[in-house]
Amino acid sequence: MYTKKANQILIIGIIALILAVFPMVGTACAIFGLIVAARNKNARTLIRADVGRGLSIIALLINIVAIIYLILFKQISHTPAWLMSLREAFYATKFYSDFENNFITDNRYTFIRKGLGVTFEVTFFAVLLGIALGVVVALIRSSYDTLKEELKGGFGKAILFILYKICGIYLTVIRGTPVVVQLMIIYFVIFASSNNKILVAVLAFGINSGAYVAEIIRGGIMSVDKGQFEAGRSLGFGYVRTMAFIIIPQAFKTVLPALANEFIVLIKETSVSGYVGLQELTKGGDIIRSRTYSAFMPLIAVAIIYLLIVIFFSWLVSLLERRLKNSER
Amino acid sequence: MSADNNVIISVNDLKKYYNGGEVKALDGITTDIKKGEVVVVIGPSGSGKSTFLRSLNLLERPTGGTITFEGKDIMSSSTDINKLRQQMGMVFQHFNLFPHLTILKNMTIAPMKLHGLSKEAAEKKALDLLRRVGLQDRAGAYPAQLSGGQKQRIAIVRALAMDPDVMLFDEPTSALDPEMVGEVLDVMKKLAEEGMTMVCVTHEMGFAREVATRVIFMDCGKIIEENTPDQIFTNPQNERLKSFLQKVL
Ligand SMILES: Nc1ncnc2c1ncn2[C@@H]1O[C@H](COP(=O)(O)OP(=O)(O)OP(=O)(O)O)[C@@H](O)[C@H]1O
Ligand SMILES: [Mg+2]
Numbered sequence: 001m002y003t004k005k006a007n008q009i010l011i012i013g014i015i016a017l018i019l020a021v022f023p024m025v026g027t028a029c030a031i032f033g034l035i036v037a038a039r040n041k042n043a044r045t046l047i048r049a050d051v052g053r054g055l056s057i058i059a060l061l062i063n064i065v066a067i068i069y070l071i072l073f074k075q076i077s078h079t080p081a082w083l084m085s086l087r088e089a090f091y092a093t094k095f096y097s098d099f100e101n102n103f104i105t106d107n108r109y110t111f112i113r114k115g116l117g118v119t120f121e122v123t124f125f126a127v128l129l130g131i132a133l134g135v136v137v138a139l140i141r142s143s144y145d146t147l148k149e150e151l152k153g154g155f156g157k158a159i160l161f162i163l164y165k166i167c168g169i170y171l172t173v174i175r176g177t178p179v180v181v182q183l184m185i186i187y188f189v190i191f192a193s194s195n196n197k198i199l200v201a202v203l204a205f206g207i208n209s210g211a212y213v214a215e216i217i218r219g220g221i222m223s224v225d226k227g228q229f230e231a232g233r234s235l236g237f238g239y240v241r242t243m244a245f246i247i248i249p250q251a252f253k254t255v256l257p258a259l260a261n262e263f264i265v266l267i268k269e270t271s272v273s274g275y276v277g278l279q280e281l282t283k284g285g286d287i288i289r290s291r292t293y294s295a296f297m298p299l300i301a302v303a304i305i306y307l308l309i310v311i312f313f314s315w316l317v318s319l320l321e322r323r324l325k326n327s328e329r
Numbered sequence: 330m331s332a333d334n335n336v337i338i339s340v341n342d343l344k345k346y347y348n349g350g351e352v353k354a355l356d357g358i359t360t361d362i363k364k365g366e367v368v369v370v371i372g373p374s375g376s377g378k379s380t381f382l383r384s385l386n387l388l389e390r391p392t393g394g395t396i397t398f399e400g401k402d403i404m405s406s407s408t409d410i411n412k413l414r415q416q417m418g419m420v421f422q423h424f425n426l427f428p429h430l431t432i433l434k435n436m437t438i439a440p441m442k443l444h445g446l447s448k449e450a451a452e453k454k455a456l457d458l459l460r461r462v463g464l465q466d467r468a469g470a471y472p473a474q475l476s477g478g479q480k481q482r483i484a485i486v487r488a489l490a491m492d493p494d495v496m497l498f499d500e501p502t503s504a505l506d507p508e509m510v511g512e513v514l515d516v517m518k519k520l521a522e523e524g525m526t527m528v529c530v531t532h533e534m535g536f537a538r539e540v541a542t543r544v545i546f547m548d549c550g551k552i553i554e555e556n557t558p559d560q561i562f563t564n565p566q567n568e569r570l571k572s573f574l575q576k577v578l
């Protein structure tokens with residue numbers, strides 16, 4: 001019954017985002033979207049209304065930044081006198097000279113931009129590696145727990161036992177030492193001959209995250225009712241197929257939010273990559289600081305960027321959680 | 330051990346110990362289950378009924394003794410237990426339907442993946458079975474949308490979709506509200522009439538009396554008495570059986 005309003009809110013949000021090319025109209029549209037959303041709180045029981053509202057907020061931010069940019073910097077043929085004087089006054093402030101010194105002179109903003117790219121790159125591949133490792137380790141550990149009775153000794157059991165022990169050591173070592181130390185060991189000791197810092201960072205953070213992901217997934221597997229496993233086995237599915245068709249799909253659903261949170265944690269953790277000289281976002285800000293000897297602007301800028309990223313992804317996770325809860329009925 | 334080729338399951342001196350022999354859940358069970366028999370297992374709580382039933386398809390690993398199913402030793406390492414389990418349907422007290430799959434998928438996943446049935450063939454078969462238990466209109470629903478009685482009827486036909494030779498039931502009506510017990514027992518009764526070989530652990534004495542061909546009374550991990558329902562209920566021999574019947578009837 002609220003579907004119509006919810007759809008409306010969603011569409012307004014999308015339009016507001018597109019209209020960022022005409023920031024004035026875009027802002028108006030975004031504000032309109034927020035008002036509609038605020039006046040139809042009921043519609044927000046539908047996820048799509050929340051998505052629309054979120055898009056409106058994002059559009060609003062983008063549009064406001066665009067407007068500020070247009071007012072202060074855009075060169076047009078007949079800039080009105082009042083605007084010129086406004087600009088002169090702004091250019092004369094300490095804020096602007098700091099801003100210019102830190103970000104515009106020598107194109108210093110590129111340290112931030114490139115750093116952000118590196119941060120995303122490292123995080124993305126580290127997450128993939130972490131999930132792959134985590135799934136494998138979780139499966140080995142939980143399969144040993146359930147299969148140790150069923151395997152009648154012999155070769156298979158010995159192999160599984162060795163793998164189980166290796167996974168145990170992996171979890172203990174990785175979770176028992178700081179990630180910076182792991183990063184430095186991989187860079188300075190294991191990969192001493194290579195200079196591929198991105199690869200080193202991906203490995204370090206992926207291996208580190210894998211240990212936490214493994215425990216998240218194992219928790220998910222254990223949270224699935226034992227009767228599900230027995231039902232699968234009693235139909236005639238073997239261990240692997242029972243896991244694949246029945247247990248993992250249910251476990252995955254319960255751990256998805258926790259996995260997404262692990263990703264958010266990882267984005268922030270990559271900020272220590274500067275220890276091995278990788279120029280990611282934090283290091284980028286720090287380089288600016290070392291060139292300009294002013295710490296405030298670059299570091300606050302870096303902090304704001306992390307904050308926006310984390311808020312954005314946390315929002316996505318909350319939508320995901322709601323989505324999963326809805327499908328449970 | 331039996332040369333009788335009507336015997337489907339042959340159990341010999343079956344033992345299951347927990348905590349290194351401290352708990353003797355099964356303490357030497359010997360019995361044969363023949364084709365077409367409906368064996369009802371009764372006994373007080375903790376007497377080992379579930380353990381016995383779950384040993385038959387190796388959900389529990391026995392400590393000692395032998396079980397042969399259709400002539401094969403199920404505990405031998407050369408036996409493919411997954412193959413054997415496909416011929417033994419099992420119904421649980423708590424249904425254990427797969428909550429992430431629709432009713433139709435619950436019923437087609439095993440025939441498709443294990444018997445290699447095409448999607449169409451598996452769905453046709455599932456719908457036929459659903460019709461038999463009057464639930465054909467719930468094919469697209471998820472388990473959470475069904476009542477307990479409906480869930481258990483689905484669990485029964487899910488097992489039947491694999492064309493098993495034997496059906497094992499572990500207290501299939503114990504988790505149900507009283508008004509739903511009847512609909513599940515009716516399905517089981519129909520199944521028995523069609524000649525299915527069944528082993529049921531149940532507290533429904535009416536069902537045992539009416540449908541069973543043989544009743545086994547267990548206590549402390551042992552078979553204390555086994556006989557036709559008529560003899561068990563009207564002419565019990567053992568004192569423990571007598572006092573058990575006094576409590577439940
Ligand atoms: N995993 C286990 N560890 C230790 N003891 C167990 C375990 N499983 C069962 N037992 C014991 O084995 C005995 C038989 O249990 P079982 O579940 O077979 O009884 P039951 O006849 O099915 O009882 P109920 O009617 O309550 O279902 C009980 O004494 C029980 O405590
Ligand atoms: Mg029981």
